[in-house]
Amino acid sequence: MSxxxxxxxxxxxxxxxxxxxxxxxxxxxxxxxxxLMSDALIFASLFSVYGVLSRNYAGGPAPQQIFDLPLxxxxxxxxxxxxxxxxxxxxxxxxxxxxxxxxxLIITGLLGAAFxxxxxxxxxxxxxxxxxxxxxxxxxxxxxxxxxxxLHVTFGLIxxxxxLVQIGTRGxxxxxxxxxxxxSMFWHFLDIIWIGVFTTVYLFxxxx
Amino acid sequence: MSISHxxxxxxxxxxxxxxPAQSHGSKRSxxxxxxxxxxxxxxxxxxxxxxxxxxxxxxxLTIFAFALAxxxxxxxxxxxxDSRAEGGWTLLAFLFxxxxxxxxxxxxxxxxxxxxxxxxxxxxxAMRQM
Numbered sequence: 001m002s003x004x005x006x007x008x009x010x011x012x013x014x015x016x017x018x019x020x021x022x023x024x025x026x027x028x029x030x031x032x033x034x035x036l037m038s039d040a041l042i043f044a045s046l047f048s049v050y051g052v053l054s055r056n057y058a059g060g061p062a063p064q065q066i067f068d069l070p071l072x073x074x075x076x077x078x079x080x081x082x083x084x085x086x087x088x089x090x091x092x093x094x095x096x097x098x099x100x101x102x103x104x105l106i107i108t109g110l111l112g113a114a115f116x117x118x119x120x121x122x123x124x125x126x127x128x129x130x131x132x133x134x135x136x137x138x139x140x141x142x143x144x145x146x147x148x149x150x151l152h153v154t155f156g157l158i159x160x161x162x163x164l165v166q167i168g169t170r171g172x173x174x175x176x177x178x179x180x181x182x183x184s185m186f187w188h189f190l191d192i193i194w195i196g197v198f199t200t201v202y203l204f205x206x207x208x
Numbered sequence: 209m210s211i212s213h214x215x216x217x218x219x220x221x222x223x224x225x226x227x228p229a230q231s232h233g234s235k236r237s238x239x240x241x242x243x244x245x246x247x248x249x250x251x252x253x254x255x256x257x258x259x260x261x262x263x264x265x266x267x268x269l270t271i272f273a274f275a276l277a278x279x280x281x282x283x284x285x286x287x288x289x290d291s292r293a294e295g296g297w298t299l300l301a302f303l304f305x306x307x308x309x310x311x312x313x314x315x316x317x318x319x320x321x322x323x324x325x326x327x328x329x330x331x332x333x334a335m336r337q338m
Contacts, residue, residue, distance in 0.1 A: 030294045030301075037305040044309040048316035062332040073253045080249055084242045087286060091235055188286040192279050195249075199275035203256045207264045208332065 032182045036189045039152075043193050046145040047200065054205070056137035063138075063205030066131050068122070072202045075118045076194065079153075082111035083191040090184050098172055102164060108187070109160045112153055119150050142201065149197055152190050159183050241285025248278040 054063075089104030123143070126132075133143040163183055166176050252271035254260070261267045283289050289298045 030297055033294070033298050034301055037301050040305050040309060041312070044312040048313045051313060051317040052320040057332075064332060069253070069257055073257075076249055076253070080245060083245075083282075083286065087238045087242065091238065185287060188282060191286075192282045195275050195278050195282070199252065199271055203252055203271050204268060206256055207268050 050141040053137035053141040058136035060136040078115040237285045
């Protein structure tokens, strides 16, 4: 370490032998992944509540009478395509194309907003028909599960708008890249949860 | 010498900021995942809406299998979880979560199914006669 001897005034840098250098990885991605896995456990408990209560109609409406499958198919298409456009945005980010990244993010946000809009429309027409959360165990667990997912998407949208502003003001820095990668994981994760929702809630419900 | 930061080949080191492209992978796996997940969404909806299998139980099993497969496709192609990412820790956390999720959901439904006598289960047909 001759350079340390030569520059006595320079601050010394110590490295542990097991430190991985030239790796450039922050622990944020793994930490965020573990947060997502804990979020999956919240959804697991909501799915089990739905699985247990989904046949307790208490004389109220059953899934076949209230679920509108074409509407759910439209909603599913919005969320699935938004996941794909987000992926396209991340490819643009890798290529360093800020303009096309912003465009993909805006398209993703619009699709997410369309998803939330359709879901709110569905909820309001259910409630107008008297299928409110307090009507039966089935409806309580349905609204809890689906609305928790919808709330996640809503927060994802707020995060997405925040990232658009940050890219506009700061550009593609290490921080904005890292935050976008976390948001990308979050968005894909919500699409995975929606696969569970449309299969177990809507498709199984109509088959019953 | 450890001070010199060399770009690592596995991180797709073409990024100017030096940030590794960990959470999203190659273009090819992304395109494969997109196509597969569109197909795996359309088929279950089509099966249920057209009633093509004429058997609710077989349809239910088929769409459940499609859902599991599609979750796998999303995790591998979009979230890029494999045994190399983050030194295998994302895969380990995912497998652990999958086991806990399975125990929670299957266990709850199993237990409550056997306790169902007091919970007045009803078929939609019985319900309509109320």
